[in-house]
Amino acid sequence: MKLLALDTSTEACSVALLQQGHIIALDEVCPQQHSKRVLPMIDSLLAEAGLSLNMLDGIVFGRGPGSFTGVRIGVSVAQGLAFGADLPVFGVSTLAAMAQAAVRIHQASQIVAAIDARMAEVYLASFSSDSNGELQQLTAEQAIKPQLLAPLGLSDKVVAVGTGWQTYATELMRAQPADIASDILYPSARDMLTLAQPAFSQGLFVSAERAEPVYVRDEVSWKKLPGR
Numbered sequence: 001m002k003l004l005a006l007d008t009s010t011e012a013c014s015v016a017l018l019q020q021g022h023i024i025a026l027d028e029v030c031p032q033q034h035s036k037r038v039l040p041m042i043d044s045l046l047a048e049a050g051l052s053l054n055m056l057d058g059i060v061f062g063r064g065p066g067s068f069t070g071v072r073i074g075v076s077v078a079q080g081l082a083f084g085a086d087l088p089v090f091g092v093s094t095l096a097a098m099a100q101a102a103v104r105i106h107q108a109s110q111i112v113a114a115i116d117a118r119m120a121e122v123y124l125a126s127f128s129s130d131s132n133g134e135l136q137q138l139t140a141e142q143a144i145k146p147q148l149l150a151p152l153g154l155s156d157k158v159v160a161v162g163t164g165w166q167t168y169a170t171e172l173m174r175a176q177p178a179d180i181a182s183d184i185l186y187p188s189a190r191d192m193l194t195l196a197q198p199a200f201s202q203g204l205f206v207s208a209e210r211a212e213p214v215y216v217r218d219e220v221s222w223k224k225l226p227g228r
Helices: 034-049 068-085 094-106 163-167 169-175 189-201
Strands: 002-007 012-019 022-029 058-064 089-093 110-116 122-129 135-137 142-144 159-161
Touching: 002 034, 002 068, 002 189, 012 034, 012 189, 022 034, 022 189, 034 068, 058 068, 058 094, 058 189, 068 089, 089 094, 089 189, 094 110, 094 122, 094 135, 094 159, 094 189, 110 163, 122 163, 163 169
Parallel strands: 002 058, 058 089, 110 159
Antiparallel strands: 002 012, 012 022, 110 122, 122 135, 122 142
16 A cells, blocks of 8 residues: 655645555645645655655545645645546545544543634544544534633543644633643644555545545635635
8 A cells, every 4th residue: 555645734734655554754834835845745755765656546635624725735736646646535634633643642542633723713623542543533623712612521631732722722721621742733644644544445535526625614704814
């Protein structure tokens, strides 16, 4: 199985490559530079692995939620590459990717992922992992003002990941006490590959034209921003 993953949904730009069970990845924090950086980063990984696009089995992309423009860039790049090489694609939640990172790095069993969504809101969802490290989503992804978040009801040790916890720690802690993992601020394509492998085995990848973003916040909200 040879898969390429990419994500441009937040301030970070992330790409990763799975080949023969081994993952190599590049992660850069480069706000508003994603369209310039993502393709060179992909070329670098493919060259390091000695692969071309048409040697891959599929492409994985961060489907959101995240920056409206960033999510669109990621989906567009994934579609363009997939069309050119006739590859199937699969979208992975950015929140789930950060939760998977908490499992990988901290062996977390309960996770709340929150991305700073601007406009005084966060994108948020909670997850759990079993003894095998398999991730399960507990709550639906939502865009919400942190002070309006209802108690999530998680007990024992909860790990908090994402920029939302950096910006709104006090408000989010009222709804769910947690240990904030300051080393997991953004989703990584590395963890998207982990989540996508079972989907590939189950035949859940789709054709490039069916790649869809998930904004969570509707477009009406975005039109309220100056210049939109």
